[in-house]
Amino acid sequence: MQDLWAALALLMIIEGIFPFLSPQKFRETMRKMSDMDDNSMRTAGIISMIAGLVLLYLVCL
Numbered sequence: 293m294q295d296l297w298a299a300l301a302l303l304m305i306i307e308g309i310f311p312f313l314s315p316q317k318f319r320e321t322m323r324k325m326s327d328m329d330d331n332s333m334r335t336a337g338i339i340s341m342i343a344g345l346v347l348l349y350l351v352c353l
Contacts, residue, residue, distance in 0.1 A: 311318040325333070 328336075
C-alpha cells in the first residue's frame with residue numbers, strides 16, 4: 293500500500309511540473325486537448341497507458 297501512495301505522490305509531482313514551469317503553454321495545450329474528438333482522446337489515453345505499463349515493467353524487471 294505504501295508503494296501505491298508513493299506512486300500517486302510521484303504522479304502528482306510530475307503532473308504539476310508542466311503548469312508550474314510554463315502556465316501559458318500548459319493552458320494552450322489544455323485548450324487544444326478540449327478541441328480533440330473522442331477517438332483522438334481515447335487513442336492518446338491508450339498510448340499513454342501502454343507506455344506507462346511498458347516503463348513499469350522495465351523498471352520492475
